Amino acid sequence: MSARPHVAVLATGGTIAGASPSATGASYTSGRLSIGALLEAVPELGELAELSGEQITAIGSQDMTGAIWLELARRVADLGGRDEIDGIVITSGTDTIEETAFFLHLVVDTSKPVVLTGAMRPASSLSADGPLNLYNAVAVAADRDARGKGVLVVANDKIHGARSVVKANTTVVDTLQSPGRGLIGTVHFGEPRYFRGPVHGHTLASPFSVDGVEALPRVDIVFAHADMDGKLIEAAVVAGARGIVLAGVGSGNLSSSALEALTAAAAAGVTCVRSTRLPTGFVARNVEINDDEHGFVAAYDLSPQKARVLLLLSLLGAHSGTELQELFQRF
Ligand code: ASP
Numbered sequence: 655m656s657a658r659p660h661v662a663v664l665a666t667g668g669t670i671a672g673a674s675p676s677a678t679g680a681s682y683t684s685g686r687l688s689i690g691a692l693l694e695a696v697p698e699l700g701e702l703a704e705l706s707g708e709q710i711t712a713i714g715s716q717d718m719t720g721a722i723w724l725e726l727a728r729r730v731a732d733l734g735g736r737d738e739i740d741g742i743v744i745t746s747g748t749d750t751i752e753e754t755a756f757f758l759h760l761v762v763d764t765s766k767p768v769v770l771t772g773a774m775r776p777a778s779s780l781s782a783d784g785p786l787n788l789y790n791a792v793a794v795a796a797d798r799d800a801r802g803k804g805v806l807v808v809a810n811d812k813i814h815g816a817r818s819v820v821k822a823n824t825t826v827v828d829t830l831q832s833p834g835r836g837l838i839g840t841v842h843f844g845e846p847r848y849f850r851g852p853v854h855g856h857t858l859a860s861p862f863s864v865d866g867v868e869a870l871p872r873v874d875i876v877f878a879h880a881d882m883d884g885k886l887i888e889a890a891v892v893a894g895a896r897g898i899v900l901a902g903v904g905s906g907n908l909s910s911s912a913l914e915a916l917t918a919a920a921a922a923g924v925t926c927v928r929s930t931r932l933p934t935g936f937v938a939r940n941v942e943i944n945d946d947e948h949g950f951v952a953a954y955d956l957s958p959q960k961a962r963v964l965l966l967l968s969l970l971g972a973h974s975g976t977e978l979q980e981l982f983q984r985f
Pocket residue numbers: 667668669670684713714715716746747748749750772773774
């Protein structure tokens with residue numbers, strides 16, 4: 655038997671598997687390299703772990719769907735339950751890596767490390783960041799000390815928690831950040847160091863499950879701005895949204911006419927969550943808007959895209975308004 659840990663790598667595409675006709679050109683196509691090619695490009699991975707690879711899909715993560723999340727959740731559950739597997743790495747595009755990570759963080763029941771990674775430069779680029787990100791992700795997934803920390807995202811030598819990580823810049827390799835909450839740790843050439851664990855509930859301590867779930871409910875995000883009316887909120891309701899997340903101005907605010915539309919949506923049974931379009935800070939209950947009166951839920955420090963993930967999972971169960979608000983404070 656091998657003494658090395660066994661890490662399963664699930665590939666979904668993204669820039670880490672991207673190819674460009676030029677090593678210095680900015681344009682490229684995501685998801686061109688197969689899992690086999692990604693692993694072969696980094697023979698040093700064999701020093702860290704015994705690896706197995708699986709191609710789940712080959713997309714730019716702008717095309718990520720609920721169906722792929724459900725498939726990933728099932729694969730991670732299956733692999734996490736196998737004695738011979740020590741950790742799981744998922745390669746992903748960075749555009750929606752934060753949402754995929756948070757979804758899995760809330761639904762997978764394992765204490766084994768599940769680590770997402772990606773890259774900002776395609777594999778064919780000068781100074782491609784993918785190979786070292788993959789090496790570091792495998793090192794974290796193979797590390798027993800990474801257990802119980804929920805789903806992690808590793809890039810550019812940093813270890814982020816799934817709840818806090820955001821993509822913060824369109825092009826730089828240091829795009830993934832954990833503003834407000836900080837890093838879980840760092841990883842330098844395969845050596846992880848941890849500063850803390852996640853504070854909110856996750857994985858084994860989360861009540862969310864997608865067992866037997868075949869489709870996720872529709873939840874839309876509406877972005878607030880000056881001179882906003884209620885038309886997009888009304889359109890979301892007509893489109894069949896069961897939930898609406900407001901990316902509000904300031905502390906989750908919106909214009910009076912949009913507020914009227916959101917109140918009507920809530921009264922019609924659509925769960926409405928107030929988040930903010932700002933990168934940091936909390937949207938607390940009943941500050942400028944009386945959530946009790948309007949029937950809204952406050953997202954606290956979840957970004958609109960993370961609040962959307964939590965809301966669509968919450969909508970799989972039956973919860974009172976108070977229970978929903980509690981879920982947004984606990985997870
Ligand atoms: N659009 C790409 C994706 O998310 C960007 C990246 O991977 O960095 O797949």
